[in-house]
Amino acid sequence: MNAELLKFPEKERLPDDSLRTLENAVVRLLKSKPFYGHLLLGFRRRVAAGQYAAGVTVANGTPILSIDPDRLSAYPADEQQALLEHGIKHLLHLHPLRGRGVHRLTWDAATDLAINPCIENMPIEAPRPATFHLEAGLAAEEYARLLKPYFDTGNLEGDGIGNASQNRGGHVGAGGEENSSQQAAASIDDHTIWSEADSTPECLAEQAVRDLVREAHRKAHGEVPEDVKEVVQGWLTPPTIPWRQVLQQFIGTAGRIGRQSTWQRQHRRFQYNTPGTRKRRQLNLLVAIDVSESTDESPLRETFARELLQIARGRDSLITVIYAHSRIRRIDQFSSSQAVVEVFHGGGFTDLRPVFAYAHEMHPLPAAIIYLTDGYGPAPEQMEFPTLWVLTPDGQKPVEWGVELRLGDT
Numbered sequence: 001m002n003a004e005l006l007k008f009p010e011k012e013r014l015p016d017d018s019l020r021t022l023e024n025a026v027v028r029l030l031k032s033k034p035f036y037g038h039l040l041l042g043f044r045r046r047v048a049a050g051q052y053a054a055g056v057t058v059a060n061g062t063p064i065l066s067i068d069p070d071r072l073s074a075y076p077a078d079e080q081q082a083l084l085e086h087g088i089k090h091l092l093h094l095h096p097l098r099g100r101g102v103h104r105l106t107w108d109a110a111t112d113l114a115i116n117p118c119i120e121n122m123p124i125e126a127p128r129p130a131t132f133h134l135e136a137g138l139a140a141e142e143y144a145r146l147l148k149p150y151f152d153t154g155n156l157e158g159d160g161i162g163n164a165s166q167n168r169g170g171h172v173g174a175g176g177e178e179n180s181s182q183q184a185a186a187s188i189d190d191h192t193i194w195s196e197a198d199s200t201p202e203c204l205a206e207q208a209v210r211d212l213v214r215e216a217h218r219k220a221h222g223e224v225p226e227d228v229k230e231v232v233q234g235w236l237t238p239p240t241i242p243w244r245q246v247l248q249q250f251i252g253t254a255g256r257i258g259r260q261s262t263w264q265r266q267h268r269r270f271q272y273n274t275p276g277t278r279k280r281r282q283l284n285l286l287v288a289i290d291v292s293e294s295t296d297e298s299p300l301r302e303t304f305a306r307e308l309l310q311i312a313r314g315r316d317s318l319i320t321v322i323y324a325h326s327r328i329r330r331i332d333q334f335s336s337s338q339a340v341v342e343v344f345h346g347g348g349f350t351d352l353r354p355v356f357a358y359a360h361e362m363h364p365l366p367a368a369i370i371y372l373t374d375g376y377g378p379a380p381e382q383m384e385f386p387t388l389w390v391l392t393p394d395g396q397k398p399v400e401w402g403v404e405l406r407l408g409d410t
Helices: 020-032 034-041 069-073 077-092 104-118 140-151 177-184 192-199 202-219 226-236 243-253 298-312 353-361
Strands: 044-047 054-059 062-067 256-262 276-281 283-290 317-324 328-335 368-373 387-391 403-406
Touching (some): 034 077, 054 077, 062 202, 077 104, 104 140, 243 298, 243 368, 243 403, 283 353, 317 353, 353 368
Parallel strands (some): 044 062, 283 317
Antiparallel strands (some): 317 328
């Protein structure tokens, strides 16, 4: 196993191999805990210099790993691995999305207390239940209830941790006595990016994490660390989410541009009167329909088309529909007010690549791509457009990236 096998996108590299620390840490995980290593390979990586070495979140339906290479390099190798495992467990437990309605500091500390005791080699300054004379093994919500008196009167404008100094990783060290509780619970990974999860409905985030877990489980040949077996099994259990709901939520996240302040919506991280945000939505969507012989099922296509157009009519949208098999056969474009249901019959074999090549040539670029297909055909190795693979009941996801949705799921 070597770093070349990781296939990190070249465009995400920084000069002088500044991300080699991350690549080496992932290689070590692939050797010692392959499930975690393969999970990390499924994240979209983002380099972000800041206060923390690493952080994870879900943004627009995509799991994100945010890394500051210099701060990560400041930790010994075993602690680097522990920090990455820490972020993985936050995502496995959907911590970035589960804290709605809980004071930020309380939820940040509670989630760390829930996962840190079972991670070997965590930095000594990482918060642990014993610091607050609490038992290990509780859920984050239970820790949040027990920690509430410590943080619900904290500073809402900042981290609520006073003027404490920062150590090697950029996290908070010792400070004044009046802030001792906050300092003891200060996160050593970046929880501020969890606010980006507001862009993703929980149902869609669950589907994205489920896809990530399924692929890592397959590549690790079913080998899963003992302490996460139960939660992983939960992700592997077939979902009970209606496919129409996932489709609706995916479209709901597409094309969100900009934010503006509003006092009409309370910010989810605070229980006090603070400005929330109002998102301005603009939908520019590319819909691809596989018309090869393997998906030539009129009722299935018609059901999908009717549902898609019903959702689109509720939005100010511009929709491009591409009918393709091994090549593009037809392209239609219409606004939501002009949307009509039409089914095009084709034939031949499937090649998924021409649709994505066309997407790169569109002006403006699509906010997202929805592809109805059985998945049996070549596809690009990577893609920056958020993609929803709408698969036939017996179809397969053609690549690791994108969110999987199977028609016929309950």
